[in-house]
Amino acid sequence: MHTTVAALLRRGDLMRRSVFVSLIAGAAVTWAVTIRAQPAMLVIGILNSTSAASVPEQFAPFHRGLGEAGYVTGQNVAIEIRSAENDYARLPALAAELVRHRVAVLVAAGGPVAALAAKAATAEIPIVFTVVTDPVKSGLVASLKKPGVKVTGTSGLTSELDPKRLELLQQIKPGARTIGVLVNPNRPDVARQSRELETAADTLKLNLDFQKAGMPDDIEAAFATFAERRLDGVLVTADPFFNSRRGQLVELAKRHALPAIYQWREFATAGGLMSYGPSIAQAYHQAGVYTGRILRGANAAELPVVQPTRFDLVINIKTAKALSLAVPESLRMMANEVIE
């Protein structure tokens, strides 16, 4: 072989040499293609702080985003889901389980708790989180622009918008004096959340009645208290646990005839009075897109944390009528979506 090459080069036979070069190049390409075509089913691990069954519509946009990057579940990618069923203490063990499973990407769904558990479990596997209030403050990333560690995802203005929700609730029920606030005590930033709400309530001249609920039964009890104290309305604060108990919350507000405001549009479409915030569907779609890009070889540490650009106010007029609330024209004007 060597002598042939040497002879070719020595003779300087251009034709022969080009043939030789193209043969080498061809071999290299074939080799590269064989490497790429090696059938290896990639596995995406999803760590969910709530239960995956309670929020199925969130995962549809996730799969759509994944599909845009060329990944179809069951065809070229498999998904392993571990759900903590709202018991956040289980998250570290579930994260470790997914790491042992050698997943290619770890998707942390459902707020900062899942994302922090995932980050604590691995520094090797890239993590995509979805809808974390403030990823910098919670210590997930160094900066939104350049995470620095292999952690990225979508940040949402979630609990930051709770004061705004209080204001909107006051507008739909002018003259409201005391508002019940439902908070999840297991949320890492619950103290800050409550403090910010107190400040806002002072400005709006409202009194707040905080009730804690970390488990489904607590929700029942909290609403009973709200009804008993004849409060003017309820703010269900931003939290993945409350999102997973959407049906129960909307039902309880209806039963006790309490005007309530929630975080996501899906609450209003399920019969809740009103919602204000970014789109959770868009956030999960983006998480799917990022997961796909990371599977294709993108470096998670270089992918900026994506922030929401749209905030929608959705009002359910049917529920308002049932509560005999007259929706002010100004509020109707503000709404991006009115459910008749």
Place this chain on the structure above:
Amino acid sequence: MSQRNWLPHLGAATMRLSASAREPKAPRIIPFSAIRAPLFTKYVVLFVGVVCIALLVNGAAQIWFFFREHKASLIRIQYEQAEAAAAKMGQFITGIESQLGWTVQLPWSATTLAQRRTDAWRLLRQVPAVTELAQLDPSGREQLRVSRFALDVVGSGIDFANDPKFREALAQGRYYSEIYFRNDSEPYMTLALAGDRDAGVSVAEVNLTLIWDVVSQIKVGQRGQRSRRSRNIVSDPTTRRW
């Protein structure tokens, strides 16, 4: 070797010796008989040299021209991209400006703050890129601030009379701020518009993320740099939103 045999050799050597003794400077002058063969070599060397130099010069010139042409076309492409991006940016801003226009149509005294607040919310609904709208009365005091994120502020009375966004808007009808970043990654711009009579000034904070993708696709080195109406916009391809 016998004595007889080597004698003639000795004779030849003596002859050679005597010849060199007669012409002691022979190596420098180069004897005529020695010149013939090197002359041919010299022609060859000269010829090859001339051809090589010509080829090299030609090659170098070609490379240089190609480089210049390539650079010029790259610059042209980038310039065109920049022009297109600037046009799109311009369109985007003009669109927002025209929407902002009707918030400063009525004189200040003809409207109530409640009315203005409703109008402000309508604007926010119409224009997703505007995240905050402040209304300054004709004396430059902030009377209303409506935001998507924070609580609305009515009648704060903060004095903006000496602020460029108020002064420039009054003098030239409109004001554009430098691009600034919120949360270290969201590009924003302040846009202020003054009404005809004593309508006051509307100040909008515009999130440029929606148009940013257009700008950030153009790359110059690690970071792009583009300008619009003499204001520099540094495009960072890593900034993205959902």
